[in-house]
Amino acid sequence: MTIGTPKYRELGLTDSEYELIVEKLGREPNDVELAMFSLLWSEHCAYKHSRKLLAKLPTEGKRVVMGPGENAGAVDVGSGYAVAFKVESHNHPSAVEPFQGAATGVGGILRDVFAIGARPIAILDSLRFGELDSVRSRHLLDGAVRGIGHYGNSIGVATVGGEIYFEEPYEHNCLVNAMCIGFAKIEDMVRAAAAGPGNSIVLMGASTGRDGIGGASVLASAELGEGDDAKRPTVQIGDPFEESKVLECCLELLAKGLLVSLQDLGAAGLTSSAGEMASAGGVGIDIDVSEVPLREADMEPFEIMVSESQERMLAVVEPSRVDEVRAICEKWQTGSAVIGTVTESGQIRILRGGEVVGEMPVEALVDGCPLYDLDPVEPAGWIYGNRETLAAGASAEDKLLALLSAPSIASKRWAFEQYDSIVGSRTVRRPEQADAAVLQLPEAGNAIAVSIDGNGRRVACDPYGGTIDAVLECAQNLACVGAEPLGLTNCLNFGNPEKPTGAWQLDRAVSGLADACNALGVPVVGGNVSLYNEGPDGPIYPTPVVAMVGELPDPARVAGNAFVREGDAIGLIGPFEPNLAGSELAKHRGELDMGLPGADIAAVAAACEIVRDAIRAGKLSSAHDVSDGGLAVAIAECAIAGGIGCEVNVEHLRERGAQPEEALFGEGPGGFVVSGERSALEELGAVPLGEVGGETISIGAGDHSLAISLADAERAWRSLDLA
């Protein structure tokens, strides 16, 4: 912070934004008001560089129960039940302090889900770090994984899946995206809008301290650079025990019908919760900061209003029911205090005792931030680095082993065994047992599948096509367990949108997301945007993380990704056209460049339907989508998972224009490796590849034919276990 800079600039507001605030208030804001405006007008809260783009996304669908704008999206899973889900980033806090950053990322997304009255039943996470040979990346990975485990394990919500990629552009700015799935009776769900002037505002949960002050504007809405250690006090500290009590307390209050509405306190604390509740309900709110239970006695009103202390919830309660609400909070040994009132004024008024210390129109504070158009310019070429790590003359065997042991492809058992994946008794497929996590819903008589995907490298090559590929991979993962997509959520992790390249990446990616969702008929029920993900070396790979929830009628019919039976036929289903552009092999060769071949979304959707129906009918022994590392890696993964070899030949792919090396390691959407009875595969129109059996993975590919022992393949794929 520099002496002489106006305070509003230090808080991240531009000159013209400040002028607009003065105009809307009719005067200069005081310190309390300035602090509140600076947070709610930050990118993190106002989506001022992304909101216009996001309007392109399809949000309607007949199974949608709650869409964007609520704390979490929700879809109808039948029998009167809904599944709620949301993914959110905690990137910058995790880059500064990975353990607490990741832990509170999980805590925050859990609160979003139980705020709508859904019991959290599963967590997934999508993580990105720099290459593993960097000490910093290993530190961030270790801290983030321990933090996720600490919070999820302690609160008793199963962490059932996720993904981790390691790429140089995430070296300074790692990504930690956490997703929560909740389950609710539709009739018990609640919205966040405040209503009923005269009703009481009750703050529940932890007391309010100085932790996390200004996190939304300081950490989430600016690039990372030198001196980030000094930002450590802006990272919040998580207490999963407190959250567990608040969670049970809120669910009991909702089940008893004692709350008018409920909202979690996340970024920008009381300011955004109260502001959003008032805005959604078209009412005003008075808050008396002297009624807020504090950890430190001498906190200033602005600190109380912007504190990001964790494990707090805000409820609107009819005055006659306040005593009952507080008694239930006491039962759960969690705090509660009446801190304000719903009014008809349309103003957010902040009081300290009898004194008014801030007063702003809700409309100006919550919805008054200007929205900006982007100024996108396509870069002239590949803006990221290239690093050759694989010798030019490597044999086909060496290439396969190098890919299997590449940290982004290798087994993540080391990480996911640090997570409780089974609490709640719903987990039908644990991590790495199938392409999607499968959770049974005995109450509704069916099951859901969840997948979270987003290969930033492919998006960097082609933001439009790469984003489509991410959506298609999600859909394919669901198809592999027999699930039909119900809804999608996303977290858009991008660089600085005020720079031409960042703007172009964001603009093209959102277009791709919209086109893919429209073509598949999958509504977007929510999302989160994390911009300014840049370090001293430049922006991250543009990384739209997409997560899809699907439904399947019978969890007993779910196949896994493992070959299971000697003598089963192996086949390829789908319009897969292998290409080395943007592939893991191209990365290892240092040959990354712009451009991806386009995808035929309708053809991929048709293939998904074939696989889904075959799984549901119990016709397949295994199904696995072709993804990172191409067909050879997909086949090897099926073999390793099953502990059984195979003999296949991929030369048929020459008909699709693929040279032998491309057939082995080329990537692209639309491919499924399936195994089962020969007649079943023929009936499905699968291209025959070979047969399950033996102790060797043998793949015929012309002059690139290869054979490696199952043991060698497994050793490579387990490389992270030994590290």
Next chain:
Amino acid sequence: MIWGVLQFPGSCDERDALHACELAGDGARLVWHESRDLDGVDGVVVPGGFSYGDYLRAGAIARFSPAMEAVAEAAAAGAPVIGICNGFQVLCEAGLLPGALLRNVELRFRCHQVELLEEGTGERLSIPAKHGEGRYYAPEQMLDEMDRNGQVAYRYADGHNSNGSLRDIAGVTNERGNVLGLMPHPEHAVDPLTGSTDGLRVFERMSQGAFAQGDGKAP
């Protein structure tokens, strides 16, 4: 057999335990930690998860809860009591079981399916384990005595002792054999869809008094 499942602030696996008890017995209900009254149940499960946050030491606070006083009385009267994971830690803290649970040798929480051997019968059970503090420890002399008394109920099969427990111990009983504590989670092995049904056997054997050491022994 009607089972009561204790519920502490911050318990995680109590609903899973309740469900398992319903499958294995004739009924089950939750018992709130502040209750001194076990509501007429025949046996008690002290479930897994985290009690009171466990910030001091796993189980260190929970042992002082009113419900635990009632559990100690029920155990003294010979009722079956099962402590799972955190519940095992609570029972050790309360002095109802010998020994203690230390941080895993690798110092990391680990969740994975393990194979257990039932002492006496040699029955092999596949049950998940998930904990960061599951390394069973007791002084050598006490371990010898427990072995002599037949107080070791379950051991990890070869290659499955990932937490570093002494003598591969996964579960122990009191001298009388009516109180059992084990680190793996039998309540998460009651449904073929989620991996295994071997856990049902643990509840059934406890309700049959299979680990009981005959008559007249002091608890």
